[in-house]
Amino acid sequence: MRLALFIKRKPLFPQTLHPLSRRTFSAANPLSAASPLNPDQPEPPPPSPENATSPEHTHIAATPPNNPLIYPPSPSPHHTDLPSFLAHASRTNLDPASTVYVGTHFEYTAIQSLSRYGLVLRRVGGVSDGGIDLLGTWPSLPLPPPPSSSSSALSGQGSPLLRVLAQCKAVQRPRPHLIRELEGAFAAAPVGWRGRSGVVGLLVTEKPATKGIREALGRSQWPMGFVACSRDGRVEQLLWNRRAEEEGLEGVEVRLKYLEDAGRDLVLTRKGKALAPFVEGRQVEG
Template sequence: MESKVFIGTHYEYSIASALRPLGFDLRRVGGQSDKGIDLLGTWSVPSTPKHLPLRVILQCKAYSTAKGAKIGPQFVRELEGAYLGAPSGWRGSGVVGLLITQRPATKGVREALANSRQPLGYVSCSGDGALEQMLWNRRAEEEGLEGMGVTARLSEEDRQGDTRRLVLTWKGRPYEAPCIYPTIGSEAAEPLQDIGADTESTT
């Protein structure tokens, strides 16, 4: 039987891989000092000034499909706490927090996002890395996602079927993010405070 740690870690790597085509460059955090943050990194989008990437922090809920599991507003409040306690380099303007689960956003989650004072978003991603939903609040638009959107397109690999994939749009048109080479790997084991210190020293 697979352990909870293995399942959670596998889900985090699946998310990092699934989001890479959308312009995300993510690093796994993990450990006792993660302060509720599972992945952090950058998100390259054309809507930001001078196309500088947004900084992102992610909370991943690998057990959101478990029997009796409910994805409610409490998870948005938990994400708000992680956002406010983010490491140096992932604070201030140009930072967005994302909640990742295996279920679509409920009405309660949508309302909590809309009412939040923090720039937050929500992503539904299956255990095998299939993106199914992506949304964000007005505050996230103000931090750099103004003009960005999400739509579903027929997968290039399944022209004869009905498999669709999520793609970003920029001012109403499909947007292909630049190729991001993965950094998630040996550095992923770095504790959170080390990541923050490294970032602070280069700014």
């Protein structure tokens, strides 16, 4: 008999991440203890017009939420998912230790792992990609329909979709500068993902967030989240800032799921129900 036990965990972070931003995390990693945040950190100088990356200093034309999404072309005609990439790597004798192999493998692994939480992502990284590796939507978290319209061409079911852009970093120790790079990716996003609303950015790395990453994420005025995903596809941490909550993650919680024969796993829930995963392009209700 297979038994499953859900345990709701309270966020491990204090309500105020930083005295300047007043941002809060919506969810924290229940698998490891969080380091206390430093409330006495000195106030950083205001960003200059040359290097400002916050929404107040970056002017981006918003994409109407009911426009159909047009994805950039795939960076490779030889593979579109992890199995086809592994087959291609085997045919071409691609060195598993090369940066191309490691980076591409991690991107496809992230796509496969995040589909369990309802995200539908495509690999788009390549030359002039603006630092964006993955683009897609989160159909499990539909946005409220626009006040002036009762339907949306994005979902076909009356609600526009929450759009997602992601950067994948196969690094052993993620550092705060990666959050700044993700902020810059919003400005470089293609038309369908451009704007300040209805879009969430994700930073996906191999290791859990450091204290510096958590503080930078909490201070950011862009809607962003962080995912720790191992090379074998095990998601070990999911967290996001207040702006991401405002753009579509309101009410989403992280829970631990214990299985008698499979250890433990992270589950995203909303209103007490697990978000439906996507398998081979279709949503599977739990």
